[in-house]
Amino acid sequence: MEVLGVWIAAGLTLCIFSFLYRDNPFYKFAEHLYVGFSAGYWLVYTWEYTIKGMLIDPIRLQHAYSVLIPGFFGVLMLSRWFPRIAWLSRISISFTVGIGAGLALTGQIHGFILPQLKATLLPLTSINNFLIVFGVITTLFYFFFSRERKGVTRVFARIGIVYIMVAFGAAFGYTVMARISLLIGRFLFLFRDWLHIIKV
Amino acid sequence: MGFWERMARIDRRIIYLFIAVVVIVPILLQITLPVTVSPPVRMAYETIDALPESSVVMISIDYDAASMPELQPMLRAILHHCFSKNLRVLMIAQWALGVPLGIEALESVAKEYGKKYGVDYVNLGFRPGGMAQMVGMGKEIRDYFLTDYRGTPIDSLPMMRHIHNYQDIALLVGLEAGATGDMWVIYVGGRYRQDIILGVTAVIAPDAYPYLQAGQIKGLIGGLKGASEYEYLVGKPGLGMAGMTAQSCAHILIILFIIIGNIGYFMIRRRK
Numbered sequence: 001m002e003v004l005g006v007w008i009a010a011g012l013t014l015c016i017f018s019f020l021y022r023d024n025p026f027y028k029f030a031e032h033l034y035v036g037f038s039a040g041y042w043l044v045y046t047w048e049y050t051i052k053g054m055l056i057d058p059i060r061l062q063h064a065y066s067v068l069i070p071g072f073f074g075v076l077m078l079s080r081w082f083p084r085i086a087w088l089s090r091i092s093i094s095f096t097v098g099i100g101a102g103l104a105l106t107g108q109i110h111g112f113i114l115p116q117l118k119a120t121l122l123p124l125t126s127i128n129n130f131l132i133v134f135g136v137i138t139t140l141f142y143f144f145f146s147r148e149r150k151g152v153t154r155v156f157a158r159i160g161i162v163y164i165m166v167a168f169g170a171a172f173g174y175t176v177m178a179r180i181s182l183l184i185g186r187f188l189f190l191f192r193d194w195l196h197i198i199k200v
Numbered sequence: 201m202g203f204w205e206r207m208a209r210i211d212r213r214i215i216y217l218f219i220a221v222v223v224i225v226p227i228l229l230q231i232t233l234p235v236t237v238s239p240p241v242r243m244a245y246e247t248i249d250a251l252p253e254s255s256v257v258m259i260s261i262d263y264d265a266a267s268m269p270e271l272q273p274m275l276r277a278i279l280h281h282c283f284s285k286n287l288r289v290l291m292i293a294q295w296a297l298g299v300p301l302g303i304e305a306l307e308s309v310a311k312e313y314g315k316k317y318g319v320d321y322v323n324l325g326f327r328p329g330g331m332a333q334m335v336g337m338g339k340e341i342r343d344y345f346l347t348d349y350r351g352t353p354i355d356s357l358p359m360m361r362h363i364h365n366y367q368d369i370a371l372l373v374g375l376e377a378g379a380t381g382d383m384w385v386i387y388v389g390g391r392y393r394q395d396i397i398l399g400v401t402a403v404i405a406p407d408a409y410p411y412l413q414a415g416q417i418k419g420l421i422g423g424l425k426g427a428s429e430y431e432y433l434v435g436k437p438g439l440g441m442a443g444m445t446a447q448s449c450a451h452i453l454i455i456l457f458i459i460i461g462n463i464g465y466f467m468i469r470r471r472k
Contacts, residue, residue, distance in 0.1 A: 020216045045296055049328050103331055103387070111390020111416075119414030132413070171406045174423065178270065178402035180223070180450040181424040184443040185269020187227055198230060200442040 010194040013186055135163045202471070204464040215457065222453045226445040233445050235432040240412055244397045244419025245433045247371065248281050255370035256363060257282050258290045260384065261298035263377035267401050268301060271375045273427040273440035274399040275305045278373060280436045283313040288359055289321040290369065292345070294334075294380045296326045299349060318357040325349025331383050338366050338392045366392045371418075375399045376408075385411050399426065 015030035055071050058064040073095060079088040120136050122129040141153055142160030149157050191197045201209075237245075248257065259278065263271045282289050291306055293299045303323060310321055317323075324345045327333060333344050341364060347353050354360040362368060372394050374384045381398045388394045395418050400408050402423030411417045421430055424447055427440030 021213060049296065049326065054328065099332070103335065107331075107335075107387045107390060111386030115390065115414045115416050116410060119410070167406070174402040174405050176454055177423050177425065177447065177451070180219075180447055180454075181270045181402060181443065182266075183219070183223055183450075184227070184424065184446050185439075187223055187446075188269070188439055188443060191227060198227065198442075200230075200437075200439055 006193050010190055013190065017186075134159075139163050204467045207460065207464050208468060218453060219450060222449040223446045226449050227442070230442070231445045232437075232441060233448060235428055235441065235444070237429045237433060238426070240409075240420035240422070241426050241429040241433070242419075243412075244399075244421050245281070245430060247395070247397055247418040248278070248287070248373075249285065251285065251287055251370050253286045254288060256288045256290055256359075256368060257371045257373060258292065258369045259302075259373045259375065260380070261291065261293040261302040261375055262295050262380035263301070263375055263401070264295055264297035265301065267377035269439070269443070270401045270424050270427060271377065271399060272301060272305060273424070273438050274421055274430060275302070275375055276309055276438055277427060277430040277434050277436060277440065278399070279305055279309040280312075281430075281434045283309060283315055283320070284434070287370075290359075290363065291321070291323040293326040294330065295377070299326050303349070318352075319359055322354070322357055322359050323349045324354070330380075331387055334383055334387050335391065338388065340364055366394045369394065372396045373399065376404065377401050378404070381408060385416050389416050397421070 012030045012033070015026040018024055019027040055067055055074075058067045073092040076088045076092045079085045120132065122133055124130050124133060138156045138160035140160070141156035142164065144153070144157070147153070188198075188200065192200055251257070259275070261275070279289065289306065289310075291302050293302055306321060306323055310317070315321055324341075325348060327344050329336070329344060336343050342354065345354060348357065366372075366388065372384060372388065374381045374396060376384075376398060377400075381400060381404070384396055385398070389396045396416070397419040398408050398411070398417050399421040400423070402425070405420070405422030405426075408417070408420055408422070412420045421427065424440055424443055427438075428444045429440075431438050431440045
């Protein structure tokens with residue numbers, strides 16, 4: 001069974017790779033198969049983990065009838081399919097937006113803004129610290145649009161652009177690394193697990 | 201049409217061919233280059249290494265097969281480290297498709313060290329909930345995980361008897377292919393002061409560095425390079441180290457392409 005799985009995976013990998021030459025029926029087959037499997041998987045996932053796992057099982061096994069309340073709000077979301085009663089879905093949406101905003105607001109302040117702010121308030125005792133503080137200030141200048149950039153503000157904004165470009169460059173470099181890693185992963189699979197040419 | 205004009209119109213398939221050759225040849229020849237360990241990976245290693253025996257390390261599998269080449273070698277290396285130090289591993293997944301990947305690595309590495317399920321390691325699997333679940337587990341894990349991934353009640357597992365929330369977990373290791381790592385740091389690190397290490401795909405590594413600089417995470421393992429460094433530190437060469445020579449060769453080729461592309465651009469512009 002495992003051997004069959006490896007052969008199927010290898011065949012589908014080659015089908016996808018064939019797109020690098022040009023679009024073809026093998027690629028289309030693999031692509032459509034993937035879309036179909038994904039749709040089926042998420043259908044099962046929603047049933048197993050959400051409807052059964054969080055609604056049916058708690059009622060059936062633990063007699064937790066309180067889950068009927070969120071269940072009711074979930075059903076209200078389906079009212080969007082019927083224009084006359086679509087407004088009912090807003091009740092559920094407002095509930096999730098409220099929870100999300102509440103969690104995010106406190107979480108972001110405690111877990112992101114304050115620690116990052118603290119990490120920027122550094123003594124200028126080393127080059128690294130200076131580069132961090134200077135970078136933050138100049139980048140903020142770049143995003144200051146309320147007044148025309150003249151003189152010092154213009155110079156600072158330009159330096160800010162350099163910092164932003166360096167960040168883009170780093171992000172692009174890492175992205176290249178990630179994409180090549182995926183290619184390496186596929187080749188390692190083909191040569192090790194499928195063809196058994198290499199041993200790792 | 202001059203040389204540079206022809207280069208500017210080169211068939212993209214020729215570039216693909218070059219990339220394929222520089223990736224395939226080092227893999228087939230199994231050439232390995234020396235590994236230099238970067239400070240963020242060493243920090244991650246030292247954080248785990250400093251944990252007292254029997255400490256609980258929670259590993260969250262927040263990726264799927266698409267990120268397997270980068271994160272699976274990382275997971276295996278971390279598991280080797282944990283089990284060799286007699287740490288207890290509690291695995292969960294915030295990505296449903298990560299569960300089988302976690303099972304594969306956890307079961308095979310645990311077997312190598314003779315570790316017993318329920319005593320030395322437990323796999324809770326996946327439950328939906330995301331951010332709310334992460335915050336809620338700070339109160340009681342059982343509010344979300346009454347059973348493990350096999351349906352066994354977690355109270356029947358000896359290891360879980362004294363594990364209720366983040367206070368009972370010494371370290372959280374998030375293996376991330378998306379924004380879940382941010383949630384761990386912001387909501388669990390920020391609210392519960394949980395020590396966290398992130399292992400991330402290379403694409404999101406630049407976004408994780410500010411957390412490291414701010415001391416919000418104790419270490420950072422980025423991409424296949426980070427995985428190879430961790431494999432090197434634990435002395436277990438695997439797919440990370442096997443792929444790094446190909447990675448380096450591909451990078452050199454891409455740098456050459458960028459240089460040639462820029463020379464060509466300026467040459468064509470000068471002629472015009």
